[in-house]
Amino acid sequence: MVATDMQCIVNDIGRIVIPAKLRKKFDINEESTVEIYVQDGTIRMQKMKPACILCNTSESLHKFKGKTLCKACLDDLINC
Secondary structure, three states: OOOOOOOOOOOOOOOOOOOHHHHHHOOOOOOOOEEEEEEOOEEEEEEOOOOOOOOOOOOOEEEEOOEEEEHHHHHHHHOO
């Protein structure tokens, strides 16, 4: 684990603000999705990598009506 001198306050509905320095370092923006999980008694968070919603590949991705699909799955849907 990397120690930082950053601290966040949890607001009344459970939100925290990720410090700008960390958002920039990990390329997290308002469109990013992050995964939050518990491991070894600690709360952890990591940026999710975009993937096809049907086959979970992360290659040749395209947006279709707000959903992420790979070219192969998109072609399959078009040819149905």
